[in-house]
Amino acid sequence: xxxxxxxxxxxxxxxxxxxxxxxxxxxxxxxxxxxxxxxxxxxxxxxxxxxxxxxxxxxxxxxxxxxxxxxxxxxxxxxxxxxxxxxxxxxxxxxxxxxxxxxxxxxxxxxxxxxxxxxxxxxxxxxxxxxxxxxxxxxxxxxxxxxxxxxxxxxxxxxxxxxxxxxxxxxxxxxxxxxxxxxxxxxxxxxxxxxxxxxxxxxxxxxxxxxxxxxxxxxxxxxxxxxxxxxxxxxxxxxxxxxxxxxxxxxxxxxxxxxxxxxxxxxxxxxxxxxxxxxxxxxxxxxxxxxxxxxxxxxxxxxxxxxxxxxxxxxxxxxxxxxxxxxxxxxxxxxxxxxxxxxxxxxxxxxxxxxxxxxxxxxxxxxxxxxxxxxxxxxxxxxxxxxxxxxxxxxxxxxxxxxxxxxxxxxxxxxxxxxxxxxxxxxxxxxxxxxxxxxxxxxxxxxxxxxxxxxxxxxxxxxxxxxxxxxxxxxx
Numbered sequence: 001x002x003x004x005x006x007x008x009x010x011x012x013x014x015x016x017x018x019x020x021x022x023x024x025x026x027x028x029x030x031x032x033x034x035x036x037x038x039x040x041x042x043x044x045x046x047x048x049x050x051x052x053x054x055x056x057x058x059x060x061x062x063x064x065x066x067x068x069x070x071x072x073x074x075x076x077x078x079x080x081x082x083x084x085x086x087x088x089x090x091x092x093x094x095x096x097x098x099x100x101x102x103x104x105x106x107x108x109x110x111x112x113x114x115x116x117x118x119x120x121x122x123x124x125x126x127x128x129x130x131x132x133x134x135x136x137x138x139x140x141x142x143x144x145x146x147x148x149x150x151x152x153x154x155x156x157x158x159x160x161x162x163x164x165x166x167x168x169x170x171x172x173x174x175x176x177x178x179x180x181x182x183x184x185x186x187x188x189x190x191x192x193x194x195x196x197x198x199x200x201x202x203x204x205x206x207x208x209x210x211x212x213x214x215x216x217x218x219x220x221x222x223x224x225x226x227x228x229x230x231x232x233x234x235x236x237x238x239x240x241x242x243x244x245x246x247x248x249x250x251x252x253x254x255x256x257x258x259x260x261x262x263x264x265x266x267x268x269x270x271x272x273x274x275x276x277x278x279x280x281x282x283x284x285x286x287x288x289x290x291x292x293x294x295x296x297x298x299x300x301x302x303x304x305x306x307x308x309x310x311x312x313x314x315x316x317x318x319x320x321x322x323x324x325x326x327x328x329x330x331x332x333x334x335x336x337x338x339x340x341x342x343x344x345x346x347x348x349x350x351x352x353x354x355x356x357x358x359x360x361x362x363x364x365x366x367x368x369x370x371x372x373x374x375x376x377x378x379x380x381x382x383x384x385x386x387x388x389x390x391x392x393x394x395x396x397x398x399x400x401x402x403x404x405x406x407x408x409x410x411x412x413x414x415x416x417x418x419x420x421x422x423x424x425x426x427x428x429x430x431x432x433x434x435x436x437x438x439x440x441x442x443x444x445x446x447x448x449x450x451x452x453x454x455x456x457x458x459x460x461x462x463x464x465x466x467x468x469x470x471x472x473x474x475x476x
Contacts, residue, residue, distance in 0.1 A: 052410035060402020064395035079166030184384035203370035258289035
């Protein structure tokens with residue numbers, strides 16, 4: 001009998017954990033009672049919730065109005081028109097506008113649209129540093145280094161491209177609406193300058209070459225014109241052909257008058273003596289005509305032998321200047337061949353340089369037009385306007401979230417306080433928390449109140465859970 005009575009004892013010990021587990025499970029009636037107790041607890045602390053909601057609303061309202069307002073200015077750019085007729089450019093344009101399979105093919109081929117290039121230019125260091133210098137953004141953002149100012153500018157700037165339409169949107173956020181609008185417009189201006197300055201098309205290279213060549217041709221033309229002017233001024237020449245024709249006509253006229261006067265003089269000498277007044281007057285006229293003819297011919301009357309050719313004299317301009325002994329403001333007939341050769345040389349050189357300059361100028365203008373056609377142009381769809389409405393902060397949202405968080409925090413606090421009071425005072429975990437609280441309050445000077453260290457227990461005064469009075473007894 002003793003042995004049979006001792007056998008069921010191990011079975012009773014083995015079922016003990018199951019009984020403990022069943023004790024931890026709440027029946028539906030117990031669950032409803034637990035929920036009712038929690039709702040009764042929340043209802044009893046409704047004034048505390050109202051105070052927490054009011055405090056949260058006040059704090060969130062104060063925070064919402066203390067945050068400085070920000071304004072966002074937006075400008076939109078039309079997608080650039082592809083002007084190049086090369087095969088790769090056409091494939092890039094199809095990849096940009098075809099969508100779907102076209103974009104996939106463009107990505108596989110490494111082809112990007114001009115819109116992606118525009119976004120890269122706008123995000124470049126050069127563009128952002130120009131804007132920082134233009135608007136003095138280091139002072140505006142309170143940054144000493146340009147790198148830090150660029151980081152803030154990147155955060156305040158949004159640049160995106162619509163994959164379907166290709167429209168580029170530039171949004172700039174700033175505390176000043178006027179500055180935000182000006183910065184958005186400055187992005188467009190900077191894009192135009194950088195795209196035009198960094199163009200690598202064939203028309204651009206041709207235009208640069210013609211521009212340099214045009215400067216050289218202009219200098220050569222100025223030198224040739226200056227030499228022709230100096231030669232003409234020192235040798236009294238304007239147009240050799242016209243001057244030669246005029247001199248020959250004048251010489252022929254004078255020679256004819258002299259021959260007629262000599263014939264008349266010979267006839268008078270047959271009638272009168274040399275002492276006659278008519279003979280002397282006619283003889284004097286013949287002598288004057290001879291002197292005029294000698295001046296036109298370049299023979300000095302005092303040197304009857306004359307020189308076979310005019311004597312050149314060195315000039316300061318570097319070219320020969322023919323000696324003028326006739327005292328007339330035009331060259332002599334004998335000097336015309338040499339003057340004509342030199343004048344023709346200078347004139348030919350000036351005309352060649354003038355023709356070269358005209359041709360280069362025409363080609364330069366055509367290259368500029370072609371470069372303008374091939375350079376992607378920026379077309380503004382919506383210009384940046386001064387924003388009238390702030391974009392940040394959303395004050396109503398901040399006030400609502402602040403009030404909701406304070407209410408939720410107060411509910412969590414009340415439920416946690418009630419849960420803490422229900423924990424057994426002999427629980428090791430509760431004892432450990434109380435020890436940690438005592439040690440922390442002992443180390444903090446302002447943790448003690450009235451010279452004593454406060455207990456970390458949450459069940460004090462009116463905060464005690466309903467159904468469990470703070471004095472430890474029920475009712476009175």
